[in-house]
Amino acid sequence: MPDNLVQKLVRSHLVSGSMKRGEEIALRIDQTLTQDATGTMTYLEFEAMGLPSVRSKLSVSYVDHNILQTGFENADDHRFLQSAAARYGLYFSRPGNGICHQVHLERFAIPGQTLIGADSHTVNAGGLGMLALGAGGLDVAVAMAGEPLYLQMPRVLLVRLSGRLQPWVAAKDVILEILRRLTVRGGVGKILEYGGEGVATLSAMQRATITNMGTELGATTSIFPSDQVTREFMRAQGREKDWQPLAADPGAEYDEVLELDLGAIEPLVARPSSPDNVVPVRELAGTPVAQVCIGSCTNSSLPDLMTVAAILRGRTVHPNVSLTISPGTKQVYTMIARNGALADLIAAGARILESACGPCIGMGQSPATGAASVRSFNRNFPGRSGTSPDLVYLASPEVCAMAALRGAFADPRELGDPPTFAAPETMAVDDNMIIPPLPADAPKPELVRGPNIKPFPEQKPLAKTLQGELLLKVGDNITTDHISPAGSKYLPLRSNIPALSQHVFEGIDPTFARRAQAARDADPANKGFIVGGENYGQGSSREHAALCPLYLGIGAVIAKSFARIHIANLVNFGLVPLTFADPADYDRIAQGDMLRIDDVLASVSAGPTLTVQNLTQGTAFQVKHTLTERLITILRMGGLLNYVRQLHAKENA
Ligand code: MIC
Ligand code: SF4
Numbered sequence: 001m002p003d004n005l006v007q008k009l010v011r012s013h014l015v016s017g018s019m020k021r022g023e024e025i026a027l028r029i030d031q032t033l034t035q036d037a038t039g040t041m042t043y044l045e046f047e048a049m050g051l052p053s054v055r056s057k058l059s060v061s062y063v064d065h066n067i068l069q070t071g072f073e074n075a076d077d078h079r080f081l082q083s084a085a086a087r088y089g090l091y092f093s094r095p096g097n098g099i100c101h102q103v104h105l106e107r108f109a110i111p112g113q114t115l116i117g118a119d120s121h122t123v124n125a126g127g128l129g130m131l132a133l134g135a136g137g138l139d140v141a142v143a144m145a146g147e148p149l150y151l152q153m154p155r156v157l158l159v160r161l162s163g164r165l166q167p168w169v170a171a172k173d174v175i176l177e178i179l180r181r182l183t184v185r186g187g188v189g190k191i192l193e194y195g196g197e198g199v200a201t202l203s204a205m206q207r208a209t210i211t212n213m214g215t216e217l218g219a220t221t222s223i224f225p226s227d228q229v230t231r232e233f234m235r236a237q238g239r240e241k242d243w244q245p246l247a248a249d250p251g252a253e254y255d256e257v258l259e260l261d262l263g264a265i266e267p268l269v270a271r272p273s274s275p276d277n278v279v280p281v282r283e284l285a286g287t288p289v290a291q292v293c294i295g296s297c298t299n300s301s302l303p304d305l306m307t308v309a310a311i312l313r314g315r316t317v318h319p320n321v322s323l324t325i326s327p328g329t330k331q332v333y334t335m336i337a338r339n340g341a342l343a344d345l346i347a348a349g350a351r352i353l354e355s356a357c358g359p360c361i362g363m364g365q366s367p368a369t370g371a372a373s374v375r376s377f378n379r380n381f382p383g384r385s386g387t388s389p390d391l392v393y394l395a396s397p398e399v400c401a402m403a404a405l406r407g408a409f410a411d412p413r414e415l416g417d418p419p420t421f422a423a424p425e426t427m428a429v430d431d432n433m434i435i436p437p438l439p440a441d442a443p444k445p446e447l448v449r450g451p452n453i454k455p456f457p458e459q460k461p462l463a464k465t466l467q468g469e470l471l472l473k474v475g476d477n478i479t480t481d482h483i484s485p486a487g488s489k490y491l492p493l494r495s496n497i498p499a500l501s502q503h504v505f506e507g508i509d510p511t512f513a514r515r516a517q518a519a520r521d522a523d524p525a526n527k528g529f530i531v532g533g534e535n536y537g538q539g540s541s542r543e544h545a546a547l548c549p550l551y552l553g554i555g556a557v558i559a560k561s562f563a564r565i566h567i568a569n570l571v572n573f574g575l576v577p578l579t580f581a582d583p584a585d586y587d588r589i590a591q592g593d594m595l596r597i598d599d600v601l602a603s604v605s606a607g608p609t610l611t612v613q614n615l616t617q618g619t620a621f622q623v624k625h626t627l628t629e630r631l632i633t634i635l636r637m638g639g640l641l642n643y644v645r646q647l648h649a650k651e652n653a
Contacts, residue, residue: 002249005223006156006191009131009246013114015148021155021255024628026148027131030057030113032140035100037065037361037486038118038542040077040453040495042137043084046144047447049644053089053440055146060091060108060434062100066491067356068363073492076450080495082435083448088144089437097433098329098355101125101297105208106331107431110242111226116143120215120541120565121297121378127208128233129226129246134215136543136569138640145644150630151564154220155190155255161198163263167418168411170396171206172299172376175213176268177260180278184477185535187219188564190256194224195248198262203423204233205301212298213378216275218538218563236427267412269374270394273382274477281399284409288320290371292404294397295326295353296360299376302332303421304397309341310419311401311412317349318407324365326353334428350404362386362487374403381481381539383507386488453495457551459574459638466555466576467596467615468526470589471516472509476533480566482508483537483545494544501548513552520553527555529595533586534559537566546573556597558612558623560586571631574639576600581609581622588621589614604632 003011010019010027017025032054034042039061046054061081066074078095085092093103100117101124109115111129115122120134135149143149159178165171179186192214194207202210207224214222224230226246234243269284271277294300294308305327317323325345327333333355336342346352359365360377366386367373373385373392380392395403398412412418438444474482484490485503493500505512516528530549536559537545546569549557556576560583570577576597580586589595594615597603603610604625613620627635634643 002251004156004158004248004252004254005193005225005246009112009114010153013131017153019153021153023153024150024630025153026150027114029116029143029149031108031115032056032059032143033100033104033115033117033119033122034061034137034140035065035119036063036077036081037491037494038137039081041456041543042118042141043081043088044456045138045141045641046088048641049141049145049648051145051648052444054144056144058091058108059144060093060104061085062093062103063095064099064356065361065363067095067354067358068488070488071492072450073452076452077495079448080450080453083445085435086438086445087447091437092435094433094435096330096354098331099297099300099357101212102300102328106237106329106427107434111230111246112244116140116149118541120539121212123214123221124208124212124297126211126214126221126223127204128230129224131221131223133221134541134565136541136565136572138543138572139568142640142644145648147644151220152189157190157192157256157258158254159192159194159258159260160196161194161260161262162196163198163261164201165262165265168398168413169265169267170398171202171209172396173265173268174262175210176270176278176394177265179213179216179270179276180268182217183276184216184274184538185218187214187217188535189220191220192222193248193254194222199225200227200229201262202229203303204230205303209298213275216378218535220564236423236425238429267396267399269399269409270380272391272393273380275379275394281395281409282411285411287409288372289374289403289408290320290322291367291373292321292323292400293359293365293373293375293377294324294400295328295358296377297328298378299397300326300328300332302335303423304376305332305336306341306421307419308397308401309336309344311398311415312348312350312405313344315348315405317404320407321404322351323349323404324351324353324359326358327355329355330433331428338428359385361491363491364488374400376400379539381479384481384486388507452492454498456497456547459642461638462574462601462635463525463527463555464600465596465598466527466600468528468555468594469519470531470591470593470595471519471528471554472505472512473531473589473591474508474533477535477538478532479539480537480542480545481539484542484548497544497547497551500544501551504548504552516552516554526553528553530554530557531586531589532557532559534561536562538563541565543569543572546570546575550575571627571634572640574635576635578623578625581624585621593617601632601636
């Protein structure tokens with residue numbers, strides 16, 4: 001049987017299970033990555049597993065998110081991360097070296113290998129032919145311990161590309177067009193495999209922009225073949241020896257096919273406040289813009305910034321606009337400094353930030369009240385910019401640069417001939433900001449812990465009965481930014497769950513944390529419930545969106561459907577994820593109702609359906625679960641950490 005590309009990578013990494021869609025498979029993981037907002041927790045979890053060092057082929061710890069040192073917390077976390085990398089045998093990418101996904105693409109990604117990262121945009125490396133997935137920190141810690149990653153075999157959607165992009169149309173427009181067609185739920189349970197003759201017309205960085213935002217479709221991951229374009233990219237990085245060709249077998253089959261003519265795509269914009277709210281930029285022409293931010297793991301590469309510099313050269317940013325630029329990596333930053341493009345950007349009035357996530361995660365540059373902000377980023381979820389309400393639009397670097405000049409949306413095609421940029425044959429490779437692992441026989445340094453780094457909540461075995469109040473009922477497409485907000489105020493608390501928990505759902509209901517805690521303290525046996533709509537938990541991989549509710553005494557979440565990483569995080573921390581058997585029951589229950597599930601473990605083990613009693617209304621309704629036997633055992637033991645600890649205890653006995 002001919003294999004498609006996804007099947008090839010899965011087959012070569014399959015530890016158990018069969019490649020039938022929907023079935024649980026276990027994949028061997030070659031590489032892992034973490035960043036600083038998720039990493040501290042990940043290494044605390046790894047420490048709790050009691051292993052002397054990582055067992056993966058390669059693991060990297062990046063520092064790129066928590067880069068504002070407004071207090072000691074972030075700086076302490078960075079010190080902890082550096083000590084953990086040294087102790088456990090990881091590469092450590094120092095602050096200033098760049099955004100994890102971009103640095104990983106440049107320096108570590110290898111076609112044909114698997115990667116999991118404690119960040120949802122780890123899928124960026126799919127642009128180079130890796131099977132790369134975002135996951136919760138605990139899943140990454142488990143992969144560092146040499147255990148496989150479990151997931152349901154996704155459906156494979158072939159995106160067949162034909163034609164080539166027209167002038168001024170960018171890779172960002174390709175993925176915005178797919179988001180327009182499929183929506184933020186359209187990729188759930190799927191891997192997008194790109195194929196067709198259009199693939200060869202796209203550079204490696206363009207491919208990465210496209211796979212990066214596959215996350216916004218809810219997709220498990222996205223992947224491009226590895227071809228001569230990939231080889232050129234790796235050669236320029238001095239890593240051609242790691243290249244290998246990879247493509248689907250002729251005649252391979254797919255679960256679905258989406259035809260996409262690159263030549264028919266035009267410059268697009270995602271309007272506030274969802275990445276799938278997409279329209280052509282010409283429909284917004286004239287709408288005033290007050291802020292433009294260029295950067296992020298989606299669009300901060302050398303070609304992106306060279307294009308922006310060419311558009312701005314000899315011109316001045318509009319008086320009503322604040323323009324910021326964050327080069328994705330030190331390599332990019334160095335190269336634009338040497339070739340003069342940085343001078344063009346500065347001369348035009350751009351505010352140059354460090355190579356990091358920056359405004360993308362609300363680390364500074366929150367826009368003014370009521371001001372439209374256009375960003376080359378991947379997410380415009382409400383309030384993520386740090387201003388609430390906010391008006392964030394997503395667009396290509398070309399559309400962003402145009403808006404910065406005009407002070408309003410405008411179609412970049414008005415500028416005539418587009419700038420041309422020939423990718424250099426060699427990039428400015430210098431790994432001086434990456435600290436390699438210590439030699440195996442070197443003494444192991446101690447972990448350096450600051451006072452803000454608190455142990456994570458105790459994980460108790462699942463209670464026999466789940467009973468408690470429905471503490472919050474929310475609607476569709478709730479993001480992890482809603483559940484556990486990011487931004488400069490909250491990120492320093494990522495390693496302090498009791499403190500971070502006080503902000504859960506703050507933007508939706510500022511009383512939630514207080515109410516949940518009061519219910520928990522009134523009766524510790526009590527387990528609160530949260531009810532959500534479709535696609536609950538979309539967006540980031542942050543496990544804090546499960547850990548904090550756990551700390552507040554939540555025992556179960558009932559939703560119409562869940563996002564992949566979030567449902568895994570809930571189980572990892574012993575919270576029971578359930579879906580409505582009849583979605584109409586969502587409308588029948590009310591916040592404040594007392595709910596009860598008897599004999600939870602026996603009920604989930606008995607079959608896919610269980611009964612929830614609504615004690616307040618004197619009614620009952622059915623809910624479903626998709627828990628495998630392994631996941632039920634994890635729940636029984638109070639989470640994945642307890643489960644893995646026991647595995648290793650047996651191994652060491
Ligand atoms: C994001 O883009 O939301 C983040 C911040 O990178 C997150 C990770 C986090 O919350 O730390 C992600 O995408 O997983
Ligand atoms: Fe950083 Fe933004 Fe990318 Fe998340 S999406 S990794 S915050 S640049």
